[in-house]
Amino acid sequence: MSALPLEPPSIWTAAHEVSDRSDRSQQKELGASDTVCQRRAAYILAGTEPTDHHEKRAALLGTYAHDGLLTSARTEYGWQVERSVRDEGILGHVDAVQLDEATAARLPRPMRPKIPAPGPGVIVEDVKTKSVYLWDKVLRYGPTEAELRQAYLYAGALASVGFEDVPGQRYLARLGPLEIASIRFRFICRDNGDEHIHEIPYDPVRATHARWWVQGVRELATPERARRDFDGPGLDAVCDHCQYVTECWGVPAPGRTHQSALVHTDADRAQALEEYVAAHELEAAGKKAKKFARAKLDGAPAGIYGANELGWSGGNPTTEPDVEAMVDLYETEGLTVPMTPDDKRMIAVLKKAGLAVPQRASGKTTAVSINVKPVRS
Ligand code: SF4
Structure with a gap:
């Protein structure tokens, strides 16, 4: 065969x-x-x-x-x-x-x-x-x-x-x-x-x-x-897929980024630090503006407003283990209830025995997340 x-x-x-x-x-x-x-x-x-x-x-x-x-x-x-x-x-x-x-x-x-x-x-x-x-x-x-x-x-x-x-x-x-x-x-x-x-x-x-x-x-x-129009491997997908990436950026020292090859002198380091600080300020200002806009939208109904669609997720009621119901279940199933309160151990024992852990409403809700998408044409 x-x-x-x-x-x-x-x-x-x-x-x-x-x-x-x-x-x-x-x-x-x-x-x-x-x-x-x-x-x-x-x-x-x-x-x-x-x-x-x-x-x-x-x-x-x-x-x-x-x-x-x-x-x-x-x-x-x-x-x-x-x-x-x-x-x-x-x-x-x-x-x-x-x-x-x-x-x-x-x-x-x-x-x-x-x-x-x-x-x-x-x-x-x-x-x-x-x-x-x-x-x-x-x-x-x-x-x-x-x-x-x-x-x-x-x-x-x-x-x-x-x-x-x-x-x-x-x-x-x-x-x-x-x-x-x-x-x-x-x-x-x-x-x-x-x-x-x-x-x-x-x-x-x-x-x-x-x-x-x-x-x-x-x-x-x-x-x-020629100018590099992208930030290099690991930071820009265009570079990750470029057929000249080694020619353009060289091979970095072990454990170093490709971009580290752009910095040689103290003047280069000073320049990179200035860029870092400027970018940090932009990031902080952006986060602050985003938080303010988010706060203003609190409670707004989901829907299309101008070029964007507003949606919400979360805000759902949560549950927590119901200790009293667990004690009842232990007794029904002939399990030994711990002498000192130990929710985690009681839950572990129920799971090991293949029994569902009784839950009760916690009175709390999951975090509410905003979801903003461009309106589809
Ligand atoms: S790796 Fe390619 S795409 Fe990226 S900067 Fe260099 S030449 Fe341009």
């Missing part, structure tokens, strides 16, 4: 291998999605070899969801998805472009959207998948600065050049520079599928700022001159 095979291989090994071979992973040029951190963008532009390779399961799940949703938007709505754009500063793939009727009329009929943008102008869409842990932040604050920059780089390239002139999108490239009406972020929760749309009118000034950001990185003599 042939032996059973060893453990079946993890499907994630295959998924990581496919991802590592993908065009996006092989791309050496600076992409719009690489403009999260100035230092990271500088490493990519300098052709620095990545020093760190991280687990990518969550990101891959996001990619799969992203691809499926965009394919549906293409087949069902006729939107242009995953189209490439390039200008003097950046290369990128726009998630979706919803053409308006006037622009679409310049394309062959089969390429026109079934659901056009209301117009005038096209809508540039960026789909972002997020975990449920970040969802409230998404609802409250919308896209991050880096996400806005990325979308403005795409939209700016479409406004100044149009679609890239490459096989597969020649007709689109012939449209030339497009009138952009708005940028639409479509956030999808990876855990439950919730969808949240955040749309903003296109602002050419912000597009210029995004281009300047890239230009600023290109002008740096070395990546080491």
Whole structure:
């Protein structure tokens, strides 16, 4: 009889291998999605070899969801998805472009959207998948600065050049520079599928700022001159998953933080201490303001007020062991009641005997906790 095979291989090994071979992973040029951190963008532009390779399961799940949703938007709505754009500063793939009727009329009929943008102008869409842990932040604050920059780089390239002139999108490239009406972020929760749309009118000034950001990185003599836009491993998830974390922060001395590498002299220590004190003052002021607001809300009914939803938890009646009932139970069950009062021992004996500990209302309630959430759209 042939032996059973060893453990079946993890499907994630295959998924990581496919991802590592993908065009996006092989791309050496600076992409719009690489403009999260100035230092990271500088490493990519300098052709620095990545020093760190991280687990990518969550990101891959996001990619799969992203691809499926965009394919549906293409087949069902006729939107242009995953189209490439390039200008003097950046290369990128726009998630979706919803053409308006006037622009679409310049394309062959089969390429026109079934659901056009209301117009005038096209809508540039960026789909972002997020975990449920970040969802409230998404609802409250919308896209991050880096996400806005990325979308403005795409939209700016479409406004100044149009679609890239490459096989597969020649007709689109012939449209030339497009009138952009708005940028639409479509956030999808990876855990439950919730969808949240955040749309903003296109602002050419912000597009210029995004281009300047890239230009600023290109002008740096070395990546080491670039700013670290995040606080480093252990403090910022972006750094925890960065492929240049060792190049950027080095290897810390045993037991030390990566950030300790930033402090060398007494002047550095004085500076860090000043930052610490300033941050402490901000924290104290924030706590004081929060306590005051909380006190004002005491007794307010749960509900939606403006941009926030107020809820309460706790405040429930509590119970405590009922000693008299325990004594009765001991007698009923033939257990020996201690001569001196000892609640803990009586409870332990009842539990050991598999008997429920009699309870009585304590007259107290659990602490009341406030719960504030952004209002869902
Ligand atoms: S480790 Fe953090 S600060 Fe350094 S390049 Fe990566 S993202 Fe930027």
